[in-house]
Every structure is written in structure tokens, then in C-alpha cells.
Amino acid sequence: MTISSSLMSDDKGFGKAVYIATYGCQMNEYDSELVRSILAQAGYVFVDGANEADIVLLNTCSVRENAHRKVYGHIHEIRHKRQGRPVVIGVLGCMATGLRQELMDDRALALDLVVGPDSYKRLPQILTAIRAGLKPAPTLQGARYPMITTTMEHPGYDVTLSEFETYADVYPTRSAGVNAWVAVMRGCNNFCSFCIVPYTRGRERSRPVENVLDEVKRLADDGFKQVTLLGQNVNSYRHDGKDFAHLLDEISKIKRIARIRFTSPHPKDFPESLIRVLGENPKVCKQVHLPLQAGNDRVLALMNRHYTGAVFMDLVTRIRRACPGIALSTDIIVGFPTETGLEFNDTVRLMQEAAFDSAFIFKYSVRPNTEAERRLKDDVPEKEKTERIVRINKIQTDISLGKNKALIGQIEPVLIESVVLSKGNSVYGRNDANKIVVLPKGNFKPGDMVQARITAATPHQLKGEPLAS
Numbered sequence: 441m442t443i444s445s446s447l448m449s450d451d452k453g454f455g456k457a458v459y460i461a462t463y464g465c466q467m468n469e470y471d472s473e474l475v476r477s478i479l480a481q482a483g484y485v486f487v488d489g490a491n492e493a494d495i496v497l498l499n500t501c502s503v504r505e506n507a508h509r510k511v512y513g514h515i516h517e518i519r520h521k522r523q524g525r526p527v528v529i530g531v532l533g534c535m536a537t538g539l540r541q542e543l544m545d546d547r548a549l550a551l552d553l554v555v556g557p558d559s560y561k562r563l564p565q566i567l568t569a570i571r572a573g574l575k576p577a578p579t580l581q582g583a584r585y586p587m588i589t590t591t592m593e594h595p596g597y598d599v600t601l602s603e604f605e606t607y608a609d610v611y612p613t614r615s616a617g618v619n620a621w622v623a624v625m626r627g628c629n630n631f632c633s634f635c636i637v638p639y640t641r642g643r644e645r646s647r648p649v650e651n652v653l654d655e656v657k658r659l660a661d662d663g664f665k666q667v668t669l670l671g672q673n674v675n676s677y678r679h680d681g682k683d684f685a686h687l688l689d690e691i692s693k694i695k696r697i698a699r700i701r702f703t704s705p706h707p708k709d710f711p712e713s714l715i716r717v718l719g720e721n722p723k724v725c726k727q728v729h730l731p732l733q734a735g736n737d738r739v740l741a742l743m744n745r746h747y748t749g750a751v752f753m754d755l756v757t758r759i760r761r762a763c764p765g766i767a768l769s770t771d772i773i774v775g776f777p778t779e780t781g782l783e784f785n786d787t788v789r790l791m792q793e794a795a796f797d798s799a800f801i802f803k804y805s806v807r808p809n810t811e812a813e814r815r816l817k818d819d820v821p822e823k824e825k826t827e828r829i830v831r832i833n834k835i836q837t838d839i840s841l842g843k844n845k846a847l848i849g850q851i852e853p854v855l856i857e858s859v860v861l862s863k864g865n866s867v868y869g870r871n872d873a874n875k876i877v878v879l880p881k882g883n884f885k886p887g888d889m890v891q892a893r894i895t896a897a898t899p900h901q902l903k904g905e906p907l908a909s
């Protein structure tokens with residue numbers, strides 16, 4: 441949809457067409473939906489590209505260095521493409537809080553606003569203030585407003601982190617679909633030594649159970665079949681003495697919601713009650729993302745992860761015992777400061793032992809102000825990090841393939857998500873374990889639950905045939 445911005449302007453003649461680009465994790469996807477809802481209430485409209493927009497908001501991620509570089513690249517590209525035509529450009533999300541001053545001071549970026557994840561309700565007010573208060577910039581091509589020099593007084597600057605903001609009173613504007621993200625808690629108190637998130641998103645806080653239930657009921661009314669509960673540390677959810685296991689059970693009572701997923705849990709917050717819900721509640725999907733990060737105990741301690749390799753493996757065993765066939769995925773960081781080749785072998789060994797269905801493997805990258813940045817030297821050479829990542833990826837690909845092949849011949853319920861892109865004669869959905877299953881198109885539509893026999897497998901997806909009904 442393209443809307444001419446001249447049709448949509450406020451009484452001062454400022455266009456109200458907004459383009460939001462989202463980077464990073466699902467929490468940021470969710471936050472962009474919150475921002476859409478907040479701005480729509482204030483009369484803003486949304487366009488599909490930066491070129492047609494009056495306001496471009498980049499909801500950013502800082503978790504690894506390349507995430508961060510991508511955002512810089514995008515801002516420069518927008519400025520270049522606009523060729524001097526005015527546009528308000530703002531940075532939201534984790535980079536806004538993480539890099540605050542640096543972003544504001546960067547003359548080449550020439551940002552108009554920098555707003556952190558707890559200040560989105562102020563966006564309409566902030567946009568009005570910067571647009572009303574500032575005159576066109578005489579110097580920089582493409583920048584409509586003078587560049588920010590003193591951050592504190594600038595109306596476009598708000599990176600305050602809140603101990604309370606959960607956006608419980610905002611119903612996000614989602615595009616129609618099968619799955620809806622629902623943030624049930626925000627922030628992180630864990631301070632893993634490599635991670636910037638506790639600094640960019642502040643302290644943990646959870647939404648009331650009733651408030652989450654109201655949102656999920658509304659989602660069911662809107663036709664969503666699956667909810668994925670989100671939190672930086674989702675299983676540390678707690679409100680008025682009610683924990684995450686309780687929340688899952690309560691949500692599962694909502695009739696038209698067929699599946700419940702959640703991400704990301706921390707291995708240290710996995711009580712027996714939660715394992716029991718995973719095993720016993722049929723709506724809670726048999727899939728858990730359980731970030732291991734490293735297999736060596738010295739490295740895990742330096743990472744401040746609060747478990748050893750043995751404790752992690754014991755958790756894996758208990759989850760699998762309660763929930764046979766459950767799919768487990770993980771995150772791994774290779775080349776954490778001081779990690780030796782021998783210590784890395786412990787990660788390889790644990791990966792083989794745990795036999796995850798899939799894994800996201802990252803090279804360690806230094807993040808500003810983290811404990812690892814302050815106390816340790818990034819001393820594993822780039823070449824060594826590359827060798828470790830290649831080695832572990834190969835091992836994981838073989839494990840993933842073996843796991844997927846073992847499903848051939850089995851009958852799996854598949855929740856249809858979409859028609860497959862390329863030829864349009866297939867549809868895809870996901871099984872309970874969150875694996876993609878491609879099926880011949882038939883008459884299926886998104887939201888249908890189809891019983892399918894698995895006929896083929898690659899490391900990353902399955903093929904199936906629907907059973908005759």
C-alpha cells in the first residue's frame with residue numbers, strides 16, 4: 441500500500457506517512473507492532489518503503505556487532521536514496537539505549553530522534569515536538585532538521601529505562617496471520633557477561649496474568665491459532681506470586697488457541713512444574729529453545745550463566761524424560777575471551793551429547809559496557825573463531841539431518857502458515873516441534889491443522905503428504 445504523504449499531513453503540513461524497519465529478535469518484531477498501534481492512534485499511517493515515507497523509524501538490535509553495522513548501512517542508504525528530499529529518521533530499540541550519545545553525536549547519521557524501548561508511548565509527543573520546534577537544516581543534504589548537538593534537551597531524545605513499563609494497555613497492530621507474538625515480560629536481570637541486553641532493555645518486569653489472558657482471548661477472536669510468548673528471560677515470568685508454568689496452563693484454557701510456544705527461556709529458571717506443563721499440556725508445543733552458550737565449566741562461569749555442562753545435561757535429560765520426542769534448539773557462542781581449543785572441545789562434546797534439533801552459532805563479538813568488555817580481552821583470533829564455527833556447524837548439520845530423517849514415515853499435525861513462494865503449488869506449515877513441513881497445495885488455507893505423513897527431510901525442513909480425510 442502506498443499512500444501519498446501530501447494526503448496525510450497534520451495542520452503544520454508535516455507528512456504523517458511512517459515506515460518502520462525492524463531488526464533483531466522477536467521482541468523487536470513485537471515492539472514494532474506496539475509502535476504501529478501507538479502511532480496509528482495518533483493519526484499516523486504506514487507505508488511499505490523508506491522512499492515514500494515522511495518518517496523512517498529503525499527499530500534496531502545491538503546484540504552482535506554485525507547487527508549493529510547493518511543498521512548504520514541502512515541509514516546511510518536511506519539518506520543517499522532520498523537525495524536531499526526531507527525525511528525524519530529515528531532510531532528505536534536496543535541501539536537507541538546502548539549507543540545513545542554516540543548515535544546522537546554522529547554527524548553523518550544526522551538522526552532526528554533516538555528513543556529507547558520503554559519510551560514508545562511518548563513517540564507521538566516526541567514527533568510533534570521535533571517537527572514543530574525545529575527549522576530545516578541548512579547544511580546536510582537530506583536532513584530536514586538541524587543535527588542534534590546537546591542530547592539532553594533535544595526533544596527527540598528519550599532513552600529512559602523503566603522498572604514498570606510493560607505496555608499492558610497497548611494492543612499491538614499485527615498483520616493477520618497464524619501466529620501472534622505476545623510479550624509477557626520485558627527486560628533481563630541476568631547480566632551474562634557477554635550480553636548487552638540488560639543494559640539496553642533494563643530490569644525484568646512481568647504483565648499481570650489477567651492482562652495477558654485478555655490479549656490472548658482477543659487474538660483468538662481475531663483468528664490467530666498460535667501464540668508465542670516472549671521475554672528476554674521468559675521463564676522468569678512472575679506476577680503476584682504466579683509463575684510461568686501457571687501462565688501457560690491458564691492460556692491453554694482459551695479454546696480457539698491451538699498452540700502455545702515461548703522464547704527464550706534461561707536454563708537456570710526451569711523448575712519441575714514447568715517441565716510437567718511441557719510434558720502434560722497438549723497445547724504447549726513440544727519444542728524448547730534452550731541456550732547452552734558453551735560447554736566448558738570455566739567458560740560458563742566466566743559467562744555468568746549459573747550452570748555447568750553437567751547441570752545443563754541433567755535438565756535436558758529431565759525434559760526429554762517428561763516429554764519424549766521434544767525438539768530442542770540452542771544458541772552457542774564460539775571464541776569467548778580466553779576460550780582455548782581444548783575448552784571449545786567441551787562445547788563440541790556437549791553438542792553431540794545433547795543432540796539438539798537445531799542451533800544458532802555465533803562468533804563472540806565485544807559489546808560495549810558489558811562485563812566481558814570491561815574485564816577480558818577479545819583474544820581468540822578471528823581465524824580461530826571461524827574454524828570453530830565451521831566445525832560446529834558441520835556437526836550440527838549432521839545431527840539436524842539425522843533427527844529430521846528419523847521423522848520420515850511418521851504422522852505429524854501441521855499448522856498451515858502460507859502458500860510456498862516459488863511455484864505456488866505447495867503450502868508450508870509447522871509441526872508441533874516448530875519444524876517447517878512443505879505439503880502439496882490442495883485446498884488448505886492458513887490456520888488449517890492438517891495430519892501429514894513425513895516423506896522426506898533435509899537438515900532444515902521436512903516434506904509431507906496429507907492423509908486423506
Ligand code: SAH
Pocket residue numbers: 503504634635636637671672673704705706731733771772773802803804805806807
Ligand atoms: N535472552 C536470550 C538471548 C538473547 S541474545 C537468552 O538468554 O536466551 C540471543 C543470542 O545471541 C544469545 O543466546 C547468544 O548466544 C548470542 N549473543 C549475545 N551476545 C553475544 C555476543 N556479545 N557475541 C556473540 N553472540 C552473542
Ligand code: SF4
Pocket residue numbers: 628629630631632635636637638672673706
Ligand atoms: Fe542476555 Fe543472558 Fe539476559 Fe539472555 S539471559 S538476554 S543472554 S543477559
Ligand code: F3S
Pocket residue numbers: 463464465466467468500501502503533534636637640641672
Ligand atoms: Fe537485539 Fe535487543 Fe533483541 S539487542 S536480540 S533487539 S533484545
